[in-house]
Amino acid sequence: MSLGLVNETVTLRPGTDDDRPSDLRAFVAVAMRKQGVVGAVAPSSPSLARALTAVVPSSGTPLVVELGPGTGSISEAIRRGLAPGSRQLAIEVEPSMVAHLRRAKPWLEVIHGDAAELGALLAAAGVTQVDAVVSTLPWSLFPASRQSRILHEIGSVLAPGAAFTTVTYLHALPLPMARAFRRRLRSAFEEVLTTGPVWRNIPPGMTYVCRRPVLRAEC
Numbered sequence: 001m002s003l004g005l006v007n008e009t010v011t012l013r014p015g016t017d018d019d020r021p022s023d024l025r026a027f028v029a030v031a032m033r034k035q036g037v038v039g040a041v042a043p044s045s046p047s048l049a050r051a052l053t054a055v056v057p058s059s060g061t062p063l064v065v066e067l068g069p070g071t072g073s074i075s076e077a078i079r080r081g082l083a084p085g086s087r088q089l090a091i092e093v094e095p096s097m098v099a100h101l102r103r104a105k106p107w108l109e110v111i112h113g114d115a116a117e118l119g120a121l122l123a124a125a126g127v128t129q130v131d132a133v134v135s136t137l138p139w140s141l142f143p144a145s146r147q148s149r150i151l152h153e154i155g156s157v158l159a160p161g162a163a164f165t166t167v168t169y170l171h172a173l174p175l176p177m178a179r180a181f182r183r184r185l186r187s188a189f190e191e192v193l194t195t196g197p198v199w200r201n202i203p204p205g206m207t208y209v210c211r212r213p214v215l216r217a218e219c
Helices: 021-033 046-055 073-081 095-106 115-124 142-157 176-188
Strands: 065-069 087-092 108-113 130-135 159-170 188-199 203-213
Touching: 046 073, 046 130, 046 142, 046 159, 046 188, 046 203, 065 073, 065 115, 065 142, 073 087, 073 115, 087 095, 087 115, 095 108, 108 130, 115 142, 130 142, 142 203, 176 188
Parallel strands: 065 087, 065 130, 087 108, 130 159
Antiparallel strands: 159 203, 188 203
C-alpha cells in the first residue's frame, strides 16, 4: 500500500542541543502518571524537531501555534526559526506541563486548554488566523470523533497558504488506527504529504505536512 511519500527524504544533521534534564524529568513524571495524555516514549529529538518545524515561515513576522508542546523540545526549534516580532503560542492541556513551560521557557506564550477548542482559545488571545500549526499530539490515544474535531479546528484557523504538520512513528504506520488517521487527514486537507523518515528519534518518526483545509460544518 502506498503511503503517499514524497520523493525526497528529509536530510537532517545530528542534533547539537544541550541536554535538558529538567525537561526530561518533567516528561517522565507526566508520562508515568498520565499514560492517556502522553503518547511518546521520549521527548522529540532535535532532528525530528527540525523536520516538524520546516513549515514555519522563514521570513516576515509569522504567528505560529504548537499543539501539545509537552516539555518544549519542539518549541525551542520553532523559536530558532522565527524572526524578531513573530508570535509563538503553545496549547497544552496538562497542568503540570503548563507550569513547567511557563517556568522553564518564559519567552513562550503558553495557553492552558484543549486543542479541540483551538478556535475559541486563539480568539481569546486575539488571534483569528495563524501562519503554521505544529503538532505532536498523541493522535492514537484519541477516538475518531476527537481527531476529526481537532483537525477541523486546525483547518478553521489556518491562513491562506499556511501549513499544519504533525508526527507519526514508523512502527505504527501499518496499524489500522494509523491508516484510519491518514484517511482522516486526507478528508480534512486537500494536500497531505509525508516526509522522512527521521531515524534520529526514539522511535523513528515521519511527518505529515497538510495544506488547504476542507472546511465543513462537521469534520
